[in-house]
Amino acid sequence: DIQMTQSPSSLSASVxxxxxxxxxxxxxxxNYLNWYQQxxxxxxxxxxxxxxxxxxxxxxxxxxSGSGTDFTFTISSLQPEDIATYYxxxxxxxxxxxxxxxxLEIK
Amino acid sequence: QVQLQExxxxxxxxxxxxxxxxxxxxYSISSGxxxxxxxxxxxxxxxWIGSIYHSGSTYYNPSLKSRVTISVDTSKNQFSLKLxxxxxxxxxxxxxxxxxxxxxxxxxxxxxGTLVTVSS
Numbered sequence: 001d002i003q004m005t006q007s008p009s010s011l012s013a014s015v016x017x018x019x020x021x022x023x024x025x026x027x028x029x030x031n032y033l034n035w036y037q038q039x040x041x042x043x044x045x046x047x048x049x050x051x052x053x054x055x056x057x058x059x060x061x062x063x064x065s066g067s068g069t070d071f072t073f074t075i076s077s078l079q080p081e082d083i084a085t086y087y088x089x090x091x092x093x094x095x096x097x098x099x100x101x102x103x104l105e106i107k
Numbered sequence: 108q109v110q111l112q113e114x115x116x117x118x119x120x121x122x123x124x125x126x127x128x129x130x131x132x133x134y135s136i137s138s139g140x141x142x143x144x145x146x147x148x149x150x151x152x153x154x155w156i157g158s159i160y161h162s163g164s165t166y167y168n169p170s171l172k173s174r175v176t177i178s179v180d181t182s183k184n185q186f187s188l189k190l191x192x193x194x195x196x197x198x199x200x201x202x203x204x205x206x207x208x209x210x211x212x213x214x215x216x217x218x219x220g221t222l223v224t225v226s227s
Contacts, residue, residue, distance in 0.1 A: 001169060031211070032211060032212065034211075034212075034213040036153075036214075038153075042219075043202055043204075043217035043218065043219055043220055044153065044202075044214070044217060045217075046213055046214060046215050049207075049211055049213045050210075050211040050213075055215070087152065087153055089153075089155075089213070089214075091208075091211070091212035091213075094166045095166075095168070095169070096143075096155040096158075096168075096212065097155065098152055098153040098154065098155065099152070100152050101152045101153075
């Protein structure tokens with residue numbers, strides 16, 4: 001099975017900061033990597049699919065990049081409503097795994 | 108607008124079978140897409156359980172495969188999860204979701220989730 005290592009596990013930043021989260025796959029997954037946002041008590045919400053494609057309706061301050069084994073998720077200017085836990089998710093050969101999650105807090 | 112709604116018992120006894128149903132509205136399951144189940148133990152991360160195509164083709168998380176059955180009822184526009192021989196470790200919020208599966212694979216619509224507690 002492909003393992004996803006997401007870091008950091010938690011992050012504290014100020015409004016307006018640039019925030020970066022990384023996800024590393026245990027083997028090459030091409031660009032089969034998605035990013036979700038989950039707010040407390042809510043279902044996850046898809047933000048980025050196929051490593052770098054912004055889901056319809058998602059603000060442009062969110063972006064993703066990478067391919068192969070190393071991926072990055074960025075919030076260009078952190079807003080108060082971005083407080084949430086973020087997960088990466090990979091798909092490969094009929095198997096789906098999520099990263100451990102990154103809890104984002106406002107400093 | 109696609110909507111999904113999980114339903115089923117909120118309390119299951121150890122060693123018994125957990126059964127949940129996901130009712131889909133705003134989209135016909137027969138039209139395509141995979142449909143998946145994902146769970147989240149309290150305070151922990153997300154775990155994919157398995158997925159089913161409208162034709163009935165399934166694929167499961169290898170770590171749960173021996174205990175999981177996912178089925179679809181296109182006449183009722185719903186799909187279901189059965190997880191056998193449950194233990195306290197199966198206590199979680201269970202989500203159903205629509206899964207876009209092509210050259211890329213992601214979950215674009217989710218239910219609100221339902222908490223299932225395994226306890227005697």
